[in-house]
Amino acid sequence: MDFLRPRTWAEALDLKAARPEATPIQGGTDVMVEINLDKGRPAALLDLTPIPELREWSREGDVIRLGAGVTYARLIGELGACLPGLAQASRTVGSPQIRNRGTVAGNLGAASPAGDSHPPLLACDAVVEAESVRGARLIPIGEFYTGVKRNALAPDELIRAVRVPVARGPQYFSKIGTRNAMVIAVCSFSIALHAAERRVGTGVGSAAPTPRRAVAAEEFAAARLDWQGRSPLDPGVARRFGELVAGAAAPIDDVRGRAAYRTHALAVLARRALGWAWADFRADTRADSGRDSGRDSGGGSGAGDDRGSA
Amino acid sequence: MRVNLTVNGRATAADDVWEGESLLYVLRERLGLPGAKNACEQGECGSCTVYLDGTPVCACLVAAGQAEGREVVTVEGLSRGGTPFPDAGPAHGDVSGEGLHEVQRAFLDAGAVQCGFCTPGLVVQAHALLAEADGVPPDADIREALAGNLCRCTGYEKILDAVRLAATRLRPPP
Ligand SMILES: Cc1cc2nc3c(=O)[nH]c(=O)nc-3n(C[C@H](O)[C@H](O)[C@H](O)COP(=O)(O)OP(=O)(O)OC[C@H]3O[C@@H](n4cnc5c(N)ncnc54)[C@H](O)[C@@H]3O)c2cc1C
Ligand code: FES
Ligand code: FES
Numbered sequence: 001m002d003f004l005r006p007r008t009w010a011e012a013l014d015l016k017a018a019r020p021e022a023t024p025i026q027g028g029t030d031v032m033v034e035i036n037l038d039k040g041r042p043a044a045l046l047d048l049t050p051i052p053e054l055r056e057w058s059r060e061g062d063v064i065r066l067g068a069g070v071t072y073a074r075l076i077g078e079l080g081a082c083l084p085g086l087a088q089a090s091r092t093v094g095s096p097q098i099r100n101r102g103t104v105a106g107n108l109g110a111a112s113p114a115g116d117s118h119p120p121l122l123a124c125d126a127v128v129e130a131e132s133v134r135g136a137r138l139i140p141i142g143e144f145y146t147g148v149k150r151n152a153l154a155p156d157e158l159i160r161a162v163r164v165p166v167a168r169g170p171q172y173f174s175k176i177g178t179r180n181a182m183v184i185a186v187c188s189f190s191i192a193l194h195a196a197e198r199r200v201g202t203g204v205g206s207a208a209p210t211p212r213r214a215v216a217a218e219e220f221a222a223a224r225l226d227w228q229g230r231s232p233l234d235p236g237v238a239r240r241f242g243e244l245v246a247g248a249a250a251p252i253d254d255v256r257g258r259a260a261y262r263t264h265a266l267a268v269l270a271r272r273a274l275g276w277a278w279a280d281f282r283a284d285t286r287a288d289s290g291r292d293s294g295r296d297s298g299g300g301s302g303a304g305d306d307r308g309s310a
Numbered sequence: 311m312r313v314n315l316t317v318n319g320r321a322t323a324a325d326d327v328w329e330g331e332s333l334l335y336v337l338r339e340r341l342g343l344p345g346a347k348n349a350c351e352q353g354e355c356g357s358c359t360v361y362l363d364g365t366p367v368c369a370c371l372v373a374a375g376q377a378e379g380r381e382v383v384t385v386e387g388l389s390r391g392g393t394p395f396p397d398a399g400p401a402h403g404d405v406s407g408e409g410l411h412e413v414q415r416a417f418l419d420a421g422a423v424q425c426g427f428c429t430p431g432l433v434v435q436a437h438a439l440l441a442e443a444d445g446v447p448p449d450a451d452i453r454e455a456l457a458g459n460l461c462r463c464t465g466y467e468k469i470l471d472a473v474r475l476a477a478t479r480l481r482p483p484p
Contacts, residue, residue, distance in 0.1 A: 003311055003329040003375040025373060029353055032371040035330045036351035045329060047376055073365075095458020096435070097368045098353055181457030182354065 085171030118211030119190030119203030318387030356459035
């Protein structure tokens with residue numbers, strides 16, 4: 001086994017092109033578990049942590065370009081206000097020690113259907129920035145997950161960054177598990193209200209071979225919500241939204257839960273999340289309803305913190 | 311391969327490191343620092359928690375090569391007059407307890423140690439919490455900070471007592 005230690009991004013791309021079988025490693029919170037438990041030994045480890053630019057994020061217009069090496073802990077601390085859905089999901093990952101190392105790019109690399117960053121990335125139309133010596137390309141998040149623990153990266157490609165639009169309305173993430181810390185989701189759900197476009201984004205986790213959107217539910221809610229008058233949420237609309245989200249899932253029975261339970265739980269999560277998001281939208285009377293408070297975030301999304309975990 | 315790193319303030323190197331080895335293995339088996347414990351090797355128990363460049367992490371999930379050129383502080387390094395490094399002093403353990411950090415002493419005084427296996431990880435994580443805290447953190451914050459550290463003996467109440475005790479001693483009320 002080799003340990004490859006590029007010092008620059010260009011060097012990392014060269015190494016990955018020369019050694020496509022090398023396994024990139026960042027926080028190691030997936031990679032090292034596999035090695036420690038002897039579930040497979042990579043031919044080589046390609047350590048990306050020395051590369052400074054991967055640890056940076058920047059704001060480019062209405063999009064946060066999140067470097068592949070930004071940890072969950074930093075995302076929560078520095079981007080909580082402009083990426084509330086992703087920050088809520090990040091708060092539920094593992095434990096403080098795991099969040100101090102783990103990254104969204106690592107979550108994407110692993111592409112587990114249960115990964116917590118996937119539902120909020122789907123709900124807010126994130127884009128994965130992949131790069132190889134052949135050049136860079138932007139992969140819409142909906143096209144990134146190709147199967148259980150499989151993604152759209154080519155063997156010579158690395159994730160450079162994830163482009164996440166700054167929230168333009170309320171966002172929530174909810175996850176079912178046996179306790180608050182250190183749980184892999186039994187199922188999870190994320191919602192984003194794109195208020196200016198009168199559109200609803202969704203992401204469903206741990207309830208199908210890949211994370212996925214609930215498109216029928218999105219279209220139904222977009223058409224039925226009273227964007228103009230901001231009247232209270234019709235309980236019938238909320239219930240139907242939940243059913244449509246559950247209908248988009250294709251869950252299985254496994255050690256964490258039965259398919260029937262997942263379907264039921266998803267409907268409840270989705271109904272509640274829509275309720276919270278709509279209540280926030282109604283309470284916020286600014287013209288565009290955005291909750292875009294820029295980059296000077298202290299790391300909270302207010303009441304959403306408590307309500308984000310079910 | 312060879313890995314060069316700073317451990318508890320001292321520059322050192324580990325030789326013949328296997329490329330898939332963890333920082334935890336390097337500390338325990340190659341550098342003779344058994345403070346950080348090896349229990350699950352999958353990030354679930356926190357008993358291997360050490361500082362890596364000032365941030366508490368599970369040493370079992372850091373690849374040895376990732377520690378190249380970086381600074382590690384283990385539970386041994388938190389005490390003064392203890393054994394910050396194996397050849398720095400007498401045999402392991404300062405029985406008088408005089409060099410212990412307040413967090414370590416509080417764990418003893420509060421009875422937060424039974425078998426002691428989880429203690430080094432909890433001490434490092436509690437140390438990190440209190441380094442940031444202003445006064446005694448609310449229970450919810452303590453619980454959240456220690457959520458990744460499992461103890462199979464104490465039932466956690468005494469551990470919470472120890473953290474509150476250490477916080478009071480570190481920042482006595484005005
Ligand atoms: C105790 C514990 C609890 C956990 N709890 C959760 C949880 O609650 N929710 C959750 O979602 N996950 C959880 N995880 C899984 C893990 O922490 C996450 O998937 C995390 O996001 C992985 O990030 P990392 O940087 O550590 O990835 P690594 O382990 O370094 O890499 C993960 C995968 O991504 C690939 N990769 C890494 N970086 C790149 C890149 N730049 N380009 C291309 N491929 C890349 C690697 O080759 C590997 O396949 C947990 C893990 C542990 C050990
Ligand atoms: S041994 Fe590292 S977390 Fe358990
Ligand atoms: S004291 Fe025995 S595991 Fe905590």
